Amino acid sequence: MAEDVRVSAEALTAFMQRVFETLDVPPQDARMVAEGLAWASLRGIDSHGLIRLPSYVMRLDKGIVNPRPAMKVVKDLPAAMVVDADGAHGQVAVTFGMEKAMEKARFAGIGWVLVSATKHTGAVGWYTRRAAEAGMAGIYIGTSQPNMAYYGSRVGGVSTSPICISVPRGGGRTITVDMATAAAGVGKLMHHKATNQPLGEGWALDAEGNPTTDPQKAELPMPLGGPKGAGLSLVFECLTSLMVGPSYIRRWLAGESRIHQQSAIVAALDIAAFTDLDSYRNEAELLAEEIKRLPKAAGVDEILIPGERSDAICDRRSRCGIPVPAKTWEHVAAVADRLGIAMPATL
Structure with a gap:
């Protein structure tokens, strides 16, 4: 079974920029989109980071996204x-x-x-x-x-x-x-599918419209x-x-x-x-x-202010690299192979 990998934010950004440039996105715009996706991965917002690259490529392929908008x-x-x-x-x-x-x-x-x-x-x-x-x-x-x-x-x-x-x-x-x-957005459901982590109660419906905690059956956020x-x-x-x-x-x-x-x-x-x-x-x-x-509830180590969790993850991932689930890496590798682009070096 394939293992998860780690990659630096810099390598990830450069790789995604090459992907977008190959698909006719101007260099400045390609860099901006790549930076936005890498920023999300760096801060632990994995649902909106590298995992989104295949869908971004698909939308460019189909003409849904305009690579050179006016x-x-x-x-x-x-x-x-x-x-x-x-x-x-x-x-x-x-x-x-x-x-x-x-x-x-x-x-x-x-x-x-x-x-x-x-x-x-x-x-x-x-x-x-x-x-x-x-x-x-x-x-x-x-x-x-x-x-x-x-x-x-x-x-x-x-x-x-x-x-x-x-x-x-x-x-x-x-x-x-x-x-x-x-309760959990589309990207979060995508991330749980990639890692096969169970969903929380009340997060999603399956294809028949019934509540499910199985990430592989989840179709629609609630x-x-x-x-x-x-x-x-x-x-x-x-x-x-x-x-x-x-x-x-x-x-x-x-x-x-x-x-x-x-x-x-x-x-x-x-x-x-x-x-x-x-x-x-x-x-x-x-x-x-x-x-x-404030007095902490049972089992709580630290009360966090909104933004502190992602700040801490950003600091850790800046030093140790961004973890990428094996399934996500496999999907990204398929994009790179089709476009003839080398995958970013892993740590």
Whole structure:
């Protein structure tokens, strides 16, 4: 049986960049997409890292992703903007959107950017942390096709729509909440299939619409908190794709269009426009310290602030390499072999 391997983030990034360049993605964009995927793997968000490479290649092969998009600003307001991504990789389109949101926040205190007609956006903390590291609050809300069961149904009715919020704290760190409206997103189910780890109760439905904890039978994520996750996903669709055109989800359910699309909101708030930035960072750090000093429940070694777990994993994987399940490595190797690209060196 094949064994898991370890690879450095640098080697992984360079390899994925070569893959994308081979598929006609311009070098700068290829690097950006590769960095976004490697960032996820480095921080333990394995569901949105290297495991996604075969599906990204498949979408390029099928013309679902535009390797050379002509993105354009279709509406430009003092504190808001609408961007048509022209089928761009999410890492390219949403990075552009967050840069514009931050520019507007420096001018107006807040920047709100709607990005339409993009594709899979990867680990969305990559965008919000960028704002937090610049002294702002960063927000991401996204939606896609109906790949999650709506509460009370046995089939997909809404998206696993993620929401992510990052704010700065002391020591150059951030408080980052990054979550899907699903109990476990599509990527997490993919990772459990690759590692054959059992699923949690209430995570997924099988092909017949019945709850399952078998990762090999899981077909459809279930909403987090039942009606709460389903309702959040529904209003996220109303805030994103409905604001720039017809609903992606309605068109998919009606059979009008079943091409993978995503739309997103990226927002930035310039904290210095509201209060002293250093004081804010200091107070956020003090708040985090008070939370961490709360009495621990039985079996809990440390109370964590959102973002600390991935920070610790990033530190460890930067030193020891990124672990890749054998099944994921096998699928990536098949892509490399087809494209005639050498696999990255292992550690």
